Amino acid sequence: MRHKPQVVLITGATRGIGRVTALHMAERGHQVIATGRNQDLLATLAGEAKQRSLPITTATMDVNDDADVQSVVQQALRDFGRINALVNNAGYGLWGPIEELEIDELRAVFETNLFAVVRLSQAVIPQMRERESGTIVNVGSMAGQVTLPVNGAYSATKFALEAISRAMHMELAHAGIRVTLIEPGVFQTDFHKNVVIGRRVMKPGSPNMERTLRMRTKPPAENRLRADPIRVAWRIRQAIEGKRVKARYATGIDAHAGKYAARLAPDWLIDYVLTKALRW
Numbered sequence: 001m002r003h004k005p006q007v008v009l010i011t012g013a014t015r016g017i018g019r020v021t022a023l024h025m026a027e028r029g030h031q032v033i034a035t036g037r038n039q040d041l042l043a044t045l046a047g048e049a050k051q052r053s054l055p056i057t058t059a060t061m062d063v064n065d066d067a068d069v070q071s072v073v074q075q076a077l078r079d080f081g082r083i084n085a086l087v088n089n090a091g092y093g094l095w096g097p098i099e100e101l102e103i104d105e106l107r108a109v110f111e112t113n114l115f116a117v118v119r120l121s122q123a124v125i126p127q128m129r130e131r132e133s134g135t136i137v138n139v140g141s142m143a144g145q146v147t148l149p150v151n152g153a154y155s156a157t158k159f160a161l162e163a164i165s166r167a168m169h170m171e172l173a174h175a176g177i178r179v180t181l182i183e184p185g186v187f188q189t190d191f192h193k194n195v196v197i198g199r200r201v202m203k204p205g206s207p208n209m210e211r212t213l214r215m216r217t218k219p220p221a222e223n224r225l226r227a228d229p230i231r232v233a234w235r236i237r238q239a240i241e242g243k244r245v246k247a248r249y250a251t252g253i254d255a256h257a258g259k260y261a262a263r264l265a266p267d268w269l270i271d272y273v274l275t276k277a278l279r280w
Contacts, residue, residue, distance in 0.1 A: 003241045007080045009033040012090030014041035024233040026054035035061040063090045063116035073123045085135040085240045088117040094153045096198030097208045113157035132176035138165045140183045169247045181248040
């Protein structure tokens with residue numbers, strides 16, 4: 001093993017990219033602290049780790065709760081003496097046209113997808129500063145590059161995460177702390193099953209209900225594009241183990257396509273292609 005084992009705290013580790021990353025990092029010999037809100041799913045992960053003799057400990061944590069975050073971070077420092085890397089992966093999708101989303105729904109998705117990233121980062125940075133080393137990996141999305149109809153609220157959180165991550169990348173470099181943003185495309189996870197749809201969209205008389213539900217039940221073209229989430233786990237691991245990291249990494253063919261489209265294609269062309277492809 002050429003790399004030095006590190007202590008890695010992962011949020012949203014109960015399913016999808018977070019779970020795959022936790023197992024992959026542990027397989028590489030890193031000590032993983034896998035966190036999430038669902039105790040049953042955490043118990044399942046802990047059971048698999050025990051069966052396979054993988055160095056994973058689990059902790060129930062609500063990323064939106066200051067006390068929860070501080071408790072888990074301080075316990076990790078007592079148990080392992082350090083947190084070398086933080087993977088901010090927790091998040092969810094909120095679907096619905098902006099005209100029908102409630103303000104409290106918008107606040108909630110920003111709380112989990114953006115403010116929690118800051119909360120966790122601020123909790124681990126002090127001990128990273130003391131050691132003058134550490135890595136923070138923020139899991140964004142290609143939705144932070146290209147916005148889709150119905151997906152504006154989620155995209156807004158990921159666009160904002162782009163700015164936060166970029167600032168942290170520059171602000172913390174002098175302290176020896178590396179910050180990077182991973183931008184996955186469409187991967188084989190339960191993301192669509194766990195999407196929250198705005199309450200007003202689901203009420204009788206909504207002018208957008210039919211189109212919104214159609215996008216959820218039959219994600220356009222995504223079944224053909226979906227890739228194995230281990231590819232995202234590989235990218236996260238490379239960022240943590242590598243000597244140097246870029247400010248951001250697009251991951252997946254569709255994510256790369258979206259990145260270049262956002263930079264090079266005119267807005268009218270992007271709008272035309274997306275609305276036609278999504279039948280909006």
